[in-house]
Amino acid sequence: MPRNIEISRDDRIQIVTINRPNARNAVDRATAEELAEAFRNFDKDDAADVAILTGASGNFCAGADLKALSTGDGNHMSEDGDGPMGPTRMLLSKPVIAAVEGYAVAGGIELALWCDLRVAASNAVFGVFCRRFGVPLVDLGTIRLPRLIGQSHALDLILTGRGVSGEEALRMGLANRLTEPGNALEGALMLARTIASFPQLCMRSDRLSVYEQWSRDWDSAMRNEFRRGSEVVASGETRSGASRFAGGEGRHGT
Numbered sequence: 686m687p688r689n690i691e692i693s694r695d696d697r698i699q700i701v702t703i704n705r706p707n708a709r710n711a712v713d714r715a716t717a718e719e720l721a722e723a724f725r726n727f728d729k730d731d732a733a734d735v736a737i738l739t740g741a742s743g744n745f746c747a748g749a750d751l752k753a754l755s756t757g758d759g760n761h762m763s764e765d766g767d768g769p770m771g772p773t774r775m776l777l778s779k780p781v782i783a784a785v786e787g788y789a790v791a792g793g794i795e796l797a798l799w800c801d802l803r804v805a806a807s808n809a810v811f812g813v814f815c816r817r818f819g820v821p822l823v824d825l826g827t828i829r830l831p832r833l834i835g836q837s838h839a840l841d842l843i844l845t846g847r848g849v850s851g852e853e854a855l856r857m858g859l860a861n862r863l864t865e866p867g868n869a870l871e872g873a874l875m876l877a878r879t880i881a882s883f884p885q886l887c888m889r890s891d892r893l894s895v896y897e898q899w900s901r902d903w904d905s906a907m908r909n910e911f912r913r914g915s916e917v918v919a920s921g922e923t924r925s926g927a928s929r930f931a932g933g934e935g936r937h938g939t
Contacts (some may be wrong), residue, residue, distance in 0.1 A: 691741070692723055698877045699733040700870075705750075707717075709788060711795075712770050713750040714760050720771030728777045734885055735877040738800055739784035739870055740793075748815055762823070763858025773799045773824035776896055780880060784873035786866070788825035790848065791815035795824035797859075798833060801892070804873040805860040807851045818844030831842035832899070834858045841904055884926055887917045 691702040701723050712720070727736045740746050749760050749769060749840040758764065760769035768774045772791045783789070783800035790812045796809065797803050805811075822830075822843070832840035834857045842849065852861040864872040880888065890913040898906040917923055928933070 687719040687723065689713075689823045690719045690723060694733070695874060696814055696873055697732065697734045697879075697881050698728070698874065699727050699736045700874075701736060701738050702741050703725070703746055704741040704746070705740070708750055708752070709744045709747035710740035710742075710793070711747045711750040711752075712746075712760065712792060713753040714758060716750075717760050717767065717769060721767045721775070724772040724775060724777060724781070726808075727781075727814035728775075734779060734881040735782050735872045736779065736781045738781055738796065739822070739873070744784065744787030745785040745789040745809065746793030746796055748793045748795075749820065751818065751820070753822075754808040763807065767926070770797075774894050775799075776893075778893065780889075780892060781881075782873045782877055785811075785860070786869045787811045788814075791820065795822060795826040795829070796901055798826060798829040801826070802850055802861045802876065803859060804862040804864060804869050804876060805850075805865050806856060806869045808864045808866050809860075809869065810848040810850045811859045812843075812848035813842050813846050814848070816843070829905060884922050886920055886922045887926075890914065890917050900903045 687829050689703065691701045691704050701720065703712065703716065705711060705716060706912045721790055725734065727733055753759050762769055773795055780801040783797040783803040785797055785803055785805040786809055788810050789797045790810065791814050792813050794813060827843065830842065849857065849859065851863065855863055862872055862876065894910045894913050901909060
């Protein structure tokens with residue numbers, strides 16, 4: 686059984702909570718392994734459509750556990766396999782939402798960047814705080830951050846190590862939604878329920894095409910999008926949706 690995370694379920698939404706409050710939910714080697722296993726299981730679970738990643742007791746994640754690193758029991762460092770923070774090298778077939786309270790810093794911001802969307806409390810803090818201690822971004826932070834918010838904003842965070850929150854985080858694109866402090870998980874659940882209510886094959890196909898296009902040239906990305914879309918149409922899900930529309934669903938905003 687996991688010792689450092691908690692896993693719960695809200696209908697078809699799986700909630701994964703980092704539960705190391707005494708370390709502000711910093712991730713050591715064991716926690717990274719538990720996170721990776723939890724999201725592998727989520728991806729294989731036909732009864733779960735969306736996952737939420739959050740942290741216990743008012744913080745998302747303070748990054749890698751530097752105390753463990755200082756004693757030689759730090760996160761696993763290898764070019765192969767899982768990322769040092771756990772699931773950060775995975776491309777899942779289903780979406781994950783970060784519910785961010787408190788600090789999402791250092792490796793914690795990299796975990797938040799790995800998620801598809803981020804719902805943050807207005808006083809949550811995102812930052813590359815590891816800049817202060819000579820700890821590099823090795824969970825794709827230097828790749829995802831500029832792709833997500835642009836190189837200028839990304840370098841502002843990476844070079845200075847400063848924290849951003851609230852409206853600035855929203856403007857940058859670090860946060861997709863803001864909530865009152867203490868309400869990030871509920872906000873993430875509301876968003877997850879909306880996503881889970883849609884026809885899933887089409888949504889997942891479009892999502893994967895978005896991720897896959899980064900490594901493709903224009904022609905290859907176009908063909909990949911068309912191939913994926915054609916598979917959705919062939920599945921019957923599109924025709925079913927069209928029939929529902931023809932029958933009156935979706936009129937007047939319903």
